[in-house]
Amino acid sequence: MSAAAVVARAKALGLRVATAESCTGGMIAAALTDVAGSSAVFGFGFVTYANEAKVALLGVDAAMLAAEGAVSEAVARAMAAGARARSGAEVAVAVTGIAGPEGGSADKPVGTVWLATAGRDGLVAARRVFAGDRAAVRAATVAWALEMVMARLVV
Numbered sequence: 001m002s003a004a005a006v007v008a009r010a011k012a013l014g015l016r017v018a019t020a021e022s023c024t025g026g027m028i029a030a031a032l033t034d035v036a037g038s039s040a041v042f043g044f045g046f047v048t049y050a051n052e053a054k055v056a057l058l059g060v061d062a063a064m065l066a067a068e069g070a071v072s073e074a075v076a077r078a079m080a081a082g083a084r085a086r087s088g089a090e091v092a093v094a095v096t097g098i099a100g101p102e103g104g105s106a107d108k109p110v111g112t113v114w115l116a117t118a119g120r121d122g123l124v125a126a127r128r129v130f131a132g133d134r135a136a137v138r139a140a141t142v143a144w145a146l147e148m149v150m151a152r153l154v155v
Contacts, residue, residue, distance in 0.1 A: 001146040003031040003038075009153045010041035010091075017149055018044040018087035020058055020079040020094035022070065023113060025049060027142050028093065044087035048079065058082030058094075069108070071096050073125045076114035080125075084118040091152045092118045093145050099137045113141050119152045 010017055019028045019042075029045030032038050046057050051070055054060040060078040068074045079094035097113030104110035109129060116125040126148070130140040 001143065001150050003146055004035045006146050006150050006153070007032060007035040007038045007041055009150060011037070013153055013155055015091060015153055015155075016041050016043060016087070016089040017153075018042070018046070018083045018089035018092040019145075020046045020048060020083035020092060022047075022049055022054070022079070022095060023097040023099045024095050024138050024141050024145075027138060028095065028145050031142055031146065044083065044089060046079075046083055046086075054079060058086065071098055071108050071112055071114060073114055073116070073127065076116035077118075077123045077125050080116035080118035080123060090120060091149060093149050094118075095141050095145055097137070097141060099134045099141075101134060111137050113137070113144070115141070115145055115148055117148050117152045124148070124152070 026047045032042045048054040055062050058079050059082040076094050076096050080092050084092035094116045100110035111130040130137045
């Protein structure tokens with residue numbers, strides 16, 4: 001899925017998109033804003049790499065973050081909901097993961113990514129484990145995020 005297709009569809013439907021990114025560090029927002037005219041549909045991108053940023057900027061509950069860990073379904077959902085609420089966008093996407101090369105564990109290996117989208121019809125979250133080095137994991141996460149956003153761009 002291309003960022004251009006996401007921007008075109010959001011424009012056609014009159015919908016706005018926001019991002020909340022941890023492991024991608026703003027790469028989804030960059031992909032969207034690389035598209036000329038994206039300002040019509042994209043106004044907010046939150047880069048919340050640190051846990052403190054997730055709490056302060058997106059309203060992620062600190063106790064839940066401590067209990068679940070940053071790379072979890074609960075945190076991805078809270079990030080997406082927070083981005084949507086704070087931006088006023090109709091669709092928000094959030095990603096949190098372990099891009100590597102370090103930081104993995106037996107239950108959350110390097111390449112583990114949680115993504116969530118928040119829309120008028122609620123929250124959707126999914127987990128993927130991407131192969132490859134840090135760059136490959138981040139690129140795959142961006143592509144997956146754009147696909148998930150496109151699926152939520154409905155009237």
